[in-house]
Amino acid sequence: MPINAKLIEDHNEQQATAHRRKLDFIKADLANADAIIQKLAAFNIAIPSWALGTGGTRFGRFSGGGEPRNLEEKIEDVGLLHELNRSSGAISLHIPWDIPENYANIKALAAQYELKFDAVNSNTFQDQPGQALSYKFGSLHHVDAKVRQQAVEHNIEVIRHGVALGSKALTVWLADGSSFPGQLNFRKAFQRTLESLQEIYRALPADWKLLIEYKAFEPSFYSTTIGDWGQSFTLANKLGPQAYTLVDLGHHLANANIEQIVALLLMEGKLGGFHFNDSKYADDDLTAGSIKPYQLFLIFNELVEGMDARGLDHATGLGWMIDASHNLKDPLEDLLQSVEAIMIAYAQALVVDRHALVKAQEQNDVVKCQEILHQAFRTDVRPLVAEARLIAGGALDPIAFFRASEVRKSLIDRRGAKTVATGL
Ligand SMILES: [Mn+2]
Numbered sequence: 001m002p003i004n005a006k007l008i009e010d011h012n013e014q015q016a017t018a019h020r021r022k023l024d025f026i027k028a029d030l031a032n033a034d035a036i037i038q039k040l041a042a043f044n045i046a047i048p049s050w051a052l053g054t055g056g057t058r059f060g061r062f063s064g065g066g067e068p069r070n071l072e073e074k075i076e077d078v079g080l081l082h083e084l085n086r087s088s089g090a091i092s093l094h095i096p097w098d099i100p101e102n103y104a105n106i107k108a109l110a111a112q113y114e115l116k117f118d119a120v121n122s123n124t125f126q127d128q129p130g131q132a133l134s135y136k137f138g139s140l141h142h143v144d145a146k147v148r149q150q151a152v153e154h155n156i157e158v159i160r161h162g163v164a165l166g167s168k169a170l171t172v173w174l175a176d177g178s179s180f181p182g183q184l185n186f187r188k189a190f191q192r193t194l195e196s197l198q199e200i201y202r203a204l205p206a207d208w209k210l211l212i213e214y215k216a217f218e219p220s221f222y223s224t225t226i227g228d229w230g231q232s233f234t235l236a237n238k239l240g241p242q243a244y245t246l247v248d249l250g251h252h253l254a255n256a257n258i259e260q261i262v263a264l265l266l267m268e269g270k271l272g273g274f275h276f277n278d279s280k281y282a283d284d285d286l287t288a289g290s291i292k293p294y295q296l297f298l299i300f301n302e303l304v305e306g307m308d309a310r311g312l313d314h315a316t317g318l319g320w321m322i323d324a325s326h327n328l329k330d331p332l333e334d335l336l337q338s339v340e341a342i343m344i345a346y347a348q349a350l351v352v353d354r355h356a357l358v359k360a361q362e363q364n365d366v367v368k369c370q371e372i373l374h375q376a377f378r379t380d381v382r383p384l385v386a387e388a389r390l391i392a393g394g395a396l397d398p399i400a401f402f403r404a405s406e407v408r409k410s411l412i413d414r415r416g417a418k419t420v421a422t423g424l
Pocket residue numbers: 173213248275323
């Protein structure tokens with residue numbers, strides 16, 4: 001459902017005066033405002049195909065209406081987001097929830113919305129209908145070689161789908177772990193995981209990355225075989241130069257210093273990608289920036305510093321993706337909020353006075369260091385983000401536009417009120 005560009009223009013015209021006033025205000029204090037706006041305009045965050053429908057908890061799921069019923073409609077939804085914010089120009093597919101039936105048609109549809117295919121994601125955390133062997137006790141770490149082989153073959157099949165679509169990365173997240181002491185030999189489980197990943201790694205095309213995601217707990221509640229960044233990093237190092245660690249913000253124990261993890265992984269050249277979300281307690285999968293916006297800023301502060309130190313392009317050097325679930329909000333509005341929060345944190349990090357910070361750090365001027373970070377964090381950078389969107393042809397206020405033009409209502413009219421998207 002492409003959005004009429006004229007409607008976006010009309011919306012922007014209505015908001016133009018107020019926007020210009022706010023933009024002029026911040027520009028008066030920022031010498032590099034135009035350079036920041038250009039970087040923001042180039043920055044894109046992939047949308048996962050499983051986040052377009054209502055999410056559930058283990059207690060229930062309360063579907064909204066007009067959810068995408070198939071891969072085509074999921075692409076259409078991401079296209080819609082991208083038309084509004086011009087920062088959601090990629091979709092990340094989950095196999096087997098979103099197996100394309102016709103690659104050429106799917107690629108053409110994505111191209112129509114100017115979307116790329118981000119990392120493809122394998123799924124060995126649940127059994128599929130007709131599957132020969134069960135993943136109840138794990139997949140790549142399983143004690144039975146036949147189960148491991150089945151899981152390896154699935155990952156290789158996912159790579160094949162990705163190659164056909166033009167993806168350049170495979171993300172592996174494993175639920176493998178144990179829930180009771182004594183259930184698992186940690187050393188052997190880790191070794192088996194490594195050997196399985198080595199087989200998958202051998203099937204990677206030369207220009208692909210293997211992104212290894214870690215998670216502290218859940219669904220296993222005693223141990224997770226790839227439970228933290230150190231374990232993922234060890235595997236990535238043993239596998240080779242195409243293997244990297246993927247950081248999902250919700251996959252740490254409470255109060256973990258994620259910004260420090262990010263800094264060190266970047267320094268070692270092993271940070272591959274990001275899954276954004278926010279949380280209060282565990283893997284809550286809430287809207288990015290909704291609970292801890294300061295932490296999101298601190299993470300971006302390290303990302304910008306570390307990527308610049310390595311000469312990495314901010315937009316393309318790492319894989320950026322949202323990984324959240326929407327139990328209460330309209331998924332599309334929630335995703336617009338998440339992308340906006342990420343762009344704001346990135347813009348704040350670009351505003352940090354790096355020279356002054358380096359100097360203050362070298363002089364052990366603790367007060368000054370904090371002042372510099374707070375100066376950036378408390379700058380209202382939203383007009384910069386809005387300007388980047390405006391230049392790229394998006395809406396000045398995507399959520400206001402989404403509501404005023406009743407996008408959800410037209411999706412319900414076309415798809416029905418009782419549709420359920422595949423996903424979490
Ligand atoms: Mn994730």
